[in-house]
Amino acid sequence: MKLNDSAFLLLHADDNLVIAKRQVSPGETIVESNGAPPIATTASIDMGHKIARSSIAVGDPVRKFGQIIGFASHPIAPGEWIHSHNLTAGHLSLDYAFSSDIPAPPEPVEGRVFQGFRRADGRAATRNYVGIISTVNCSASVSKYAVDQIRRDILEQYPNVDGVVALTHKGGCAMQYDGEDHHQLARVLGGFAKHPNIGAYVIVGLGCETGQTGFLVDDQSLVQLKGASQPQTGSPLVLTIQETGGTAKTVNRTVELIKELLPEANKVQREAIPVSEIMLGCECGGSDGYSGITANPALGIASDLLVAHGATSILGETPEIYGGEHLLTRRAITPEVGQKLVDLMHWWEDYTGKFGTQIDNNPSPGNKKGGLTTIYEKSLGAIAKGGSTALQGVFKYAEPVTSRGFVVMDTPGYDPASVTGMVAGGANVVAFTTGRGSCFGCKPVPSIKIATNTPLYERMSDDMDFNAGKIVDGASVEEVGRELFEKVIAVASGEKTKSELQGLGDEEFCPWSIGPTL
């Protein structure tokens, strides 16, 4: 029997550890394929956790994926559990080696299409939503009330409209006018207003907020989209509660405006669009020890296939790239692109340092329970989502993504904030891997939830769209990755995700604020 057919998984020949594929009891034996003497486990070890396959002295590197994930802080014997008690992140000295190892472009694949919506200005949509964009928390209730009324009384008359969403949040005021945080929020709100999946929208503000509607419209050059058949000119529709005369009047006026927009917004139908116009946002949330060995590498295969088809795959979550950036700088298409990535890391070190916080305080308690010990281990697992092609660009949070291929966007690791940025940047499908479980949804964009392990897939069957855990059960990463690529195309073409079937996605719009709130 091969080692990987047993309860243990060796990820790379250079590794001095194996992974428990299930809960392992003390005294179970790791039998190497090369005929070396069997090693007995010395403790009960949870699924996804690490076990030493050789002696590791204090200060010696601990390797997973063939990469250093940290250093032994106590002597580790063969068969011993490796985790926070005997493994520390230490300080990895990184060699960026900019653009030294740019992968050859994948063999281009042409002619493959999905069924999407073509907007009058040429953009490709995967869903057709109408939005109410709330500039500030003070207009959130009004926006929600209007959406409730439209859903209850009006929407069924427009079968080609997938839904109406109130993009409400907790910010929009008490920030520095024209400051970095204000611009970031404007990019998010503007990015959603301009998102291909939004067929028409109304902006609703209070009136006196720092995040003025006029600033938003100007800064983001917003225009109204009037359905596929109309030119996109003219100012967007803007209401403020203070000018309109309060809650009730503004709800009524918002509903009236949306009513006027709906007939045009409904005049769409799906048509064949090249797969190259898919922009996939890749996210992992509630990671576990399997994230980096099943779902994320499978998503990496799907990303590579999308890139081969001329499409775009976005890797976000800068704090989770942290420690693994030297793997991406080598793949950067130019040294400038690589330097942008390194600059992000410095921004984050500086930013978290202001708060006395360590960027490598990550992984979370849930991650640790799932078997991830160090930020490096988590990062190496996290960047697997981006696949293996050249890094074509690095974008600011919520910045419009203008490169095709594999790109990085600066987002926090926090799922709703991260995905909000990628969608604002243009992602029209989201792929969300999770080991601990998630019920994330993200209107107006479908979010495919990918379980890293079969027990999760079964336990949260109402929420999980895809089981990458079958890799542990024997399927190859390549095979599962191809299947996931097909799932992305199906969902882009209108197949509803589990979160869409449950109506999720009204609460997860979460613009990342870098502060301060005054």
Added chain:
Amino acid sequence: MKLNDSAFLLLHADDNLVIAKRQVSPGETIVESNGAPPIATTASIDMGHKIARSSIAVGDPVRKFGQIIGFASHPIAPGEWIHSHNLTAGHLSLDYAFSSDIPAPPEPVEGRVFQGFRRADGRAATRNYVGIISTVNCSASVSKYAVDQIRRDILEQYPNVDGVVALTHKGGCAMQYDGEDHHQLARVLGGFAKHPNIGAYVIVGLGCETGQTGFLVDDQSLVQLKGASQPQTGSPLVLTIQETGGTAKTVNRTVELIKELLPEANKVQREAIPVSEIMLGCECGGSDGYSGITANPALGIASDLLVAHGATSILGETPEIYGGEHLLTRRAITPEVGQKLVDLMHWWEDYTGKFGTQIDNNPSPGNKKGGLTTIYEKSLGAIAKGGSTALQGVFKYAEPVTSRGFVVMDTPGYDPASVTGMVAGGANVVAFTTGRGSCFGCKPVPSIKIATNTPLYERMSDDMDFNAGKIVDGASVEEVGRELFEKVIAVASGEKTKSELQGLGDEEFCPWSIGPTL
């Protein structure tokens, strides 16, 4: 005719300016009561804005409320409009004079009651809500779905329950575990769980979030309240989506749990409770030139009356106290209390400095349009809400308020975040003054909205509860303040506010995050 019966309002004999009570045309004359030569206005000047009543040289102080609000940056002629173009904040050197001017306690008033709910442990409530407390954004949708179902199908059977509220937010993860931001969020969530207006609650988390349910329950010593007739012992009800098996199952289980809690939660009735058990949270939002001369001083009178009755009035919004703290340190009951206030100011200077932001970038564009030029002017107007009694204590954000009388809580100026902190600290009525307009609501606590001017009161009649603008029309501050005190008692006794009548308050729960989001 007296000056204050004309279009102009002189606030204090030492002032070198008057306020326009309405839009004033160029050439209208300011006729002083003392027979001095009339002064003609030199421009069209908006309501609430300032006009010089004497020549002011560059660098000379500009006085309003008898206090320095800044210094002339250009020469100002009599009759000239005073605003950002000729007035700067400069740097006021403050003399704290700790506890040098502690006001005599107001004449105590006894025997006055309101009709409230008495909880089994003795706490006094003004409303009777059931809550779903969401630890993290990842459980927000589940919490909202459960509330929707309870409102639709169940709640009408329990007429003594005022409502069910999902306390959802955008945070709860990607913060430093056990760090300052984590503790602050725990104080907010714990403060709401322990709020007298919450008769029963369920905590709903995802499972893997940094803000673990177990941390919350332990840190905040949470117990379940089982109606008025039951002892408050036993652990609170906690669900996680990951353990419960996903969205649908967790919604169902949450609804089941709330169903079990409702019969006991319904067993309450209003009874006479001393007014001393009212805790008023004072907030101003969307301030204008009238905030500091009508609504805020009237609220100050109401605060003083509450204090005379042994009750508590909370002044928040530290950045809006900034610049006026030397008026409060004199009134501090001990130098230690005064020093706590000064320490807050230093924390804020340090905090905003980290971001390269000035704490005095306040007032907002809306404030400026309304006639407020400098932070000092705004602060002097803002602290008027706290009245004139001794400062009894200074509390952290969302910290339980344990002093009676007039106290300060450290909150940001941002309305939803500020009120969330005061309610978490125990405020059972909120008084919210506004000049530009607001539709703020704050479940489970009623929020009285007080217009600073009559045009606003009339324009947003569906949202405004009280018109302090009648002070401009001739009523005295004292008279209007007494009327507001009576309104507070009526609302505490069950009279519905405008925002309650409209169902507002589901979106405004907004825990203040000091960052960083990782």
